[in-house]
Amino acid sequence: MIPGIKNIMFRYTFIVVIMLVLAILIIVKAGFIMFAERQYWKDVADRFVKENVVVPPTRGNIISADGKLMASSLPEYKIYMDFRAGGYKESDTLLTNHLTEICQGLHEIFPDKSAQEFRKHILKGRRKKSRHYLLYPKRISYIEYKQVKQLPVFCLGPNTGGLHEEKFNQRKKPFGSLAARTLGDMYPDMSLGAKNGLELTYDSVLRGKNGITHRQKVMNKYLNIVDQPPVDGYDIITTLDxxxxxxxxxxxxxxxxxxxxxxxxxxxxxxxxxxxxxxxxxxxxxxxxxxxxxxxxxxxxxxxxxxxxxxxxxxxxxxxxxxxxxxxxxxxxxxxxxxxxxxxxxxxxxxxxxxxxxxxxxxxxxxxxxxxxxxxxxxxxxxxxxxxxxxxxxxxxxxxxxxxxxxxxxxxxxxxxxxxxxxxxxxxxxxxxxxxxxxxxxxxxxxxxxxxxxxxxxxxxxxxxxxxxxxxxxxxxxxxxxxxxxxxxxxxxxxxxxxxxxxxxxxxxxxxxxxxxxxxxxxxxxxxxxxxxxxxxxxxxxxxxxxxxxxxxxxxxxxxxxxxxxxxxxxxxxxxxxxxxxxxxxxxxxLVRDLAYAKDSTSIFIPDVKNGDIEEAAYVLRALQVPGNSNTIPQSDEPIWGKASSTTAHANLKTTNINNKSVPNVIGMGAKDAVFLLESHGLKVQLSGVGKVYKQSIPAGSALHKGTTIILTLKN
Structure with a gap:
């Protein structure tokens, strides 16, 4: 055999062997990935792309004939902390520097736990370096959730501050048990639908249609890409008054x-x-x-x-x-x-x-x-x-x-x-x-x-x-x-x-x-x-x-x-x-009658005006053209607190200053204004009787302790 040809054949055989070995290795590796490592790579893929994620719609409201909300879907949240967000050292330093402010803020929002209890709880999660640590055991309202997000560190967002949430839609009835059997109930897991009442009868109208998204990781961030947006449910207006x-x-x-x-x-x-x-x-x-x-x-x-x-x-x-x-x-x-x-x-x-x-x-x-x-x-x-x-x-x-x-x-x-x-x-x-x-x-x-x-x-x-x-x-x-x-x-x-x-x-x-x-x-x-x-x-x-x-x-x-x-x-x-x-x-x-039929020589046409939001009272007095100083009270989107006095000839309104650090005086107010003012100060209110506030269990001017229950006695 010619030496050159022999050399070529040797090289060719060597290359073929190498190719066969590589092919076998590829096949073996593919089989290993396909069977032995299948779940691992599936989990990795899921981290980057998650297909067909169902997005539930917002359920429609049930409204009374007089325009009041009788049943509605309101969000509730559970809040968690990721102690590794933003890099462990950086986030840990932020948390340590602001821990006292955070714990005090959480206590003011959730008075049932002291600032010291929150501190111990957060430090426990910090030691564990947990990425999904429950900060508060109960579900919280949207308002409470927004307040938590305003606290130091938590305001930086989930990737830096570590605060993240789990959202739940809950069916709420603002009037409690009023007409409860007529309105009906939902299952605790609202995705299971309605149990009875109008909730079930009109379920197809109220529930809306699910949307679909997929979640994809792009540049180290997860993006929710909407494939089909959810269609929120329709509202039903009942005949109930x-x-x-x-x-x-x-x-x-x-x-x-x-x-x-x-x-x-x-x-x-x-x-x-x-x-x-x-x-x-x-x-x-x-x-x-x-x-x-x-x-x-x-x-x-x-x-x-x-x-x-x-x-x-x-x-x-x-x-x-x-x-x-x-x-x-x-x-x-x-x-x-x-x-x-x-x-x-x-x-x-x-x-x-x-x-x-x-x-x-x-x-x-x-x-x-x-x-x-x-x-x-x-x-x-x-x-x-x-x-x-x-x-x-x-x-x-x-x-x-x-x-x-x-x-x-x-x-x-x-x-x-x-x-x-x-x-x-x-x-x-x-x-x-x-x-x-x-x-x-x-x-x-x-x-x-x-x-x-x-x-x-x-x-x-x-x-x-x-x-x-x-x-x-x-x-x-x-x-x-x-x-x-x-x-x-x-x-x-x-x-x-x-x-x-x-x-x-x-x-x-x-x-x-x-x-x-x-x-x-x-x-x-x-x-x-x-x-x-x-x-x-x-x-x-x-x-x-x-x-x-x-x-x-x-x-x-x-x-x-x-x-x-x-x-x-x-x-x-x-x-x-x-x-x-x-x-x-x-x-x-x-019953509606012409006022002219009610007039006689002893009639008194100056109404008895309650204390409270005197801007609303001023609006009514101006509309009724009642003599007094109602024209001096400015119009405002916020309540203007004050006192009212009236005689047989006129009705006068006087503004008062509200001290945010002491219990306000609500004597003489209607229930609505009194409850609003006291709850805005962080107090819990219980009512007894009907009419105007006659007595309050915590005297006006007392030191304010948020979360305390105050009992109001009402009397006509």
Whole structure:
């Protein structure tokens, strides 16, 4: 072989071997990376790029009809410290130099921990050189978070100062438990959605749409790159009126407490629109206090008792079997109905004797109503049931709430077709006519009386009136008509006249008012224990009153229902009196009269002005053209604190200086101004009573200790 060729072949073989070795090494290394080091390199890659990070939207607000925020998503934070941020030595020096200021600042923001406790806690994290050290155990508000970020070192940002946060969205109800069951609840983890109430019914509107980002490391910094921005949820504007809700809840709870009742419901509707202005559902807790636990207004099936007698009489009026002056002999208040005794409430007093239909409803005579219905419908009970159904009293409303129940009016035909239904008997008709052997949620009974008030037009109860975005109405929810005419005008005129007399002359007098006329009907029903009957384990009662006001031009309808575990039971006294308090306060709130009608020789037109933010008082006094020095008070975006004095001729305002190092004087202020001023000084406030501040537990001028609770006693 030629020497040159041999040399070339040697070189070629050497190169091939080297290439093969390199190829094998590459394959081996690739396999090692692919299998042995797969997770390591995956983690490294994730540090630089994180794909498809879901960005949750902000959930929409729930707003009252009068524009108040009832439920909103507010941010909360947990704050952490990275003790290695900005280089350990540099950040440690910064922290050491400002540690006293930081700990004192944290104590002022979070008074439950002393500055010394914060110092020990921070030094513990510093020794550990932790990168994610929890500074404060509780979630903090946005305002508190902004205050923490203003402290030395923490104000430098996460990469230098080390302070970083974890953000949470929490659903808050500014009015606490007010209308809690109507509004509904969210799961603690809001990503799981809503549990019940309007939160669940309108979840698709409120929740919005998730966005998507990916996080990428560029030049040693992480950047969030938005692929698809989140779409925040829409707001829903409810029909609820915060003031009416508060009025109804206060009146109901006071009565429940007096009666030691088990539960109670109070619902207020606007007659023409069906808008539910208040929906109170109170249940007694183990501690004896009352809480909103379930939406009983729409979910609690109950025998309506005597409130149902109105519907029974209307069927007979509509079929022209009777008129308001049709007379029934109720005898001594007892009558044997097919082997069972039907009794009036006063049977032991001898009954009512011969009375007409109007009087039958005025005194809520069981004997009178059942005798009428049995006399005319016993041979065709289905005709009576069909007459009830013509008025749409049992038509499902489909309000959209979880656990919503539907009424049960089962005649012979329905019971034959429903498996497990109690068979029809001769006693079914007379007992059904007085509100037994039927089941209704309270809101259905109210909706029926609302139709009577609304000239026979039955509208669907409405809890939401509009959907909005950024303050702009996107969609209005129209009023839905269920039945354009539940009965003839003749029947309607007769029953409205009767219901007015039930309150003015009958057992429902406690539901009336001296200020305006009320119409309605009481209800008292023993509560069945199922197969055990009505008296097993003692007798309990559902007392109720359902009606509307004012009678001449009905504006609102209202139902009050109370479950009491004992007698004596009176729908008029125990439920009607609650109705009266609700109606009078609502009527007063919406009553508008020309001032000229109120003038007389003894009238005083200078208002009693409260102490507090006198800039607001000055604005009102100027608008009313009240004589005084209101024109000398400048307009300001910040409160101008001062005192007010008034005579029969003028109202004067005087500014006062507020010392930020001592407890301010809030005597004579309204609750709103007093709470605002004291809380701005770092005090916690508890209120007792109503009206102006009469006494404060910590005297004005005392040394100020932030976080201390001060009790204000209010008095009219």
């Amino acid at each position: 915060v003031d009416m809700q508060d009025i109804a809840e206060k009146a109901l709870v006071d009565q429940l407490t007096n009666l030691e009742a088990l539960s109670g419901v109070a619902i207020v509707m606007e007659v023409a629109t069906g808008e539910v202005k208040a929906n109170v559902n109170m249940i007694r807790g183990n501690d004896g206090h009352y809480y909103e636990m379930r939406n009983n207004a729409v979910s609690n099936l109950m025998e309506p008792g005597s409130t149902f007698k109105t519907a029974s009489i209307m069927v007979a009026l509509e079929d022209k079997y009777i008129t308001p002056d049709y007379v029934v002999d109720t005898g001594n208040g007892m009558v044997n109905m097919y082997g069972s005794w039907m009794k009036d409430w006063n049977w032991y007093k001898g009954g009512y004797g011969a009375i007409d239909v109007t009087r039958i409803l005025e005194v809520s005579s069981n004997v009178g109503v059942s005798t009428i219905i049995d006399r005319f419908y016993k041979n065709n009970p289905q005709k009576f049931v069909d007459g009830l159904k013509r008025m749409s009293i049992d038509k499902p409303l489909h309000l959209g709430f979880v656990g919503e129940a539907s009424p049960r009016i089962w005649g012979p035909r329905e019971r034959d077709s429903i498996k497990g239904a109690m068979p029809w008997s001769r006693t079914s008709l007379p007992w059904m006519s007085i509100g037994y052997e039927t089941m209704f949620p309270p809101i259905y009974i109210l909706n029926f009386y609302n139709a009577i008030a609304n000239n026979g037009v039955m509208v669907k109860p409405k809890f939401v009136k509009a959907i909005a975005k950024d303050g702009e109405i996107l969609q209005e929810i129209p009023t839905e008509v269920i039945n354009p005419k539940i009965c003839s005008d003749t029947t309607l005129t007769m029953i409205r006249a009767i219901l007015r007399k039930v309150v003015s002359q009958g057992l429902a007098k406690p539901a009336g008012s001296k200020q305006f006329n009320v119409s309605g009907k009481t209800g008292t029903a023993q509560i069945s224990q199922g197969t055990a009957g009505y008296r097993a384990g003692g007798v309990s009662y559902q007392v109720s009153f359902c009606g509307y006001f004012p009678s001449e031009a009905p504006k609102y309808s209202c139902m009050v229902s109370v479950l009491i575990p004992h007698g004596p039971a009176s729908g008029g006294l125990q439920a009607g009196s609650v109705f009266s308090r609700i109606a009078e306060r609502i009527y007063a709130k919406h």
